[in-house]
Amino acid sequence: MNAPRPTPAKLRIDGATKYYETKSGLVHALEDFSAEVRDGEFACVLGPSGCGKTTLLWSMAGLHSLTAGQVLLDNQPVTKPHPEISMVFQEANLLPWRNLQKNIEFPFEIKRQNPADHRDRVRQLLQRVGLDGFQNKFPRELSGGMQQRAAIVRALSLDPSVLLMDEPFGALDAFTRDEMNLLLEEIWLETRKTILFITHNIAEAVFLSDRIFVMSARPGRLHRVYDVDFERPRDLSITTTPRFFEMVNEIKAQIDHKVTAPTKMRAADAA
């Protein structure tokens, strides 16, 4: 929908550095991370567990402050949650005491908007992801894939221009994950939101992105940027092509495996 702009950078991360204070001392999560995400681009941040990916994303959502550096949206610094930026969390993060409809209306409630004004659009979104008719179901009655689809609808309900996705499909089985990736690409092609997607799954990143930012192990630094130029819309058959394998293998070789220990050290996991 957006007209071409002179500065294509929708999101800019400038020297993002983050230290956490924990009981066992300072944790250096991010070190001088800089990147640009273009308007309407699908970008992935890829890195080993505990490399500061979530820290980066939470800072971009305005949920964290950075120790140094800044995040710019349309050249304006983001210091607190921004209405143009919406977040999709790990494991759907639906509110279990609300049914699907009420979960999706949650952002409107927080913004003190009347959900009835948006009902048609929400309905269309629900139809789009195949959840129409499930409005009265509670999260526990929905499958993992359905919950995550609901979370995407919730994130899109306020019609933001940027979607930040924090390993949204990490907890899903491989088949559901493929299905969700296809659906997400379709939605992205239709809406052309700027998406920054975090994952530690290389194949997922290659399948989804226009560009991949590979991070090094903690403290997270920008290691390399890959352009992915598979034609859109993509379908699952590309995942079996030699070019796809080559790319996955090349990225795999680049990722530092030293810190891929099973203990995850992310803020969102503290709960």
Next chain:
Amino acid sequence: MVDSQLRDRIPSFGKKEGGGNQSVSLSNMSAFTSGNSRTIGEIFAIVLVAVIIIGGTEFALRTFEVPQYVLPTPSEIIVALFTDFHFIAPHLGHTLVELLSGYAIGASIGLILAAVITQFPFAEKIIAPYILMLVTTPMLALVPLLILRFGFGYEPRIIAVALASGPMVMINAATGFRRVDLAKIALARSYGASTMQIFIKIRVPMALPMIIVGLMIGAIFGLLTAVGAEMVGGGFGLGNRLTTFSSTIQMPQFFAVILILALLGISIYVIFFLIGKKWASWES
């Protein structure tokens, strides 16, 4: 031999069971602990056991000619409950007034304290031992003192009920408020939620199951304390009836009051069970 005699009693008692509310309430209670779906067979077994216990008691008491002042038969208790209910009813009213007003005061203070205190972990650490003391000390022990100060009216009892139920509500509600899910709070904050919105839309619903448990335990402790306080002093209330009936050896009436108290307790349980089912069923 005993078997065949029992079997003879069952049909005759089974007819009575339709009108008497005793076995009905029994079957209800066990239904609540064993889940929702009951087959006809289960209901039958529940009723059957109730009938055997009540009928067996009636039968045994009659057979061994146990004097009424030792233990009245179930039928005598039921008769006393209905014939003397108009004598007991005003006392039931007094007990309910004490319970409801004391509980309203105690529970609201407990809830507010829990909500406030959990926001300040440091303050909570300082206050926690005193709350624990209030929870573990039987507030009945204070009733003689309260009577000295406030006389034999409602006041000492209402205060005792508030003191007994408040800390119970508080300690459970505080447990609920302490359950913080960072991801859910982050979700609310990512849409720009204020602290108040986070409290109302995230913290309260998350705490609600524990709040309801606290409210139920508080209500039951309030009932215990109300009856106990009535037994200590003052000329009215169900607790006072218990001391009066036992000192005048009116055993059927005494047990009729106990039956009323049991029904009160069960009602409290059922009310909060239904509230929990409506507002906190998401947790199971």
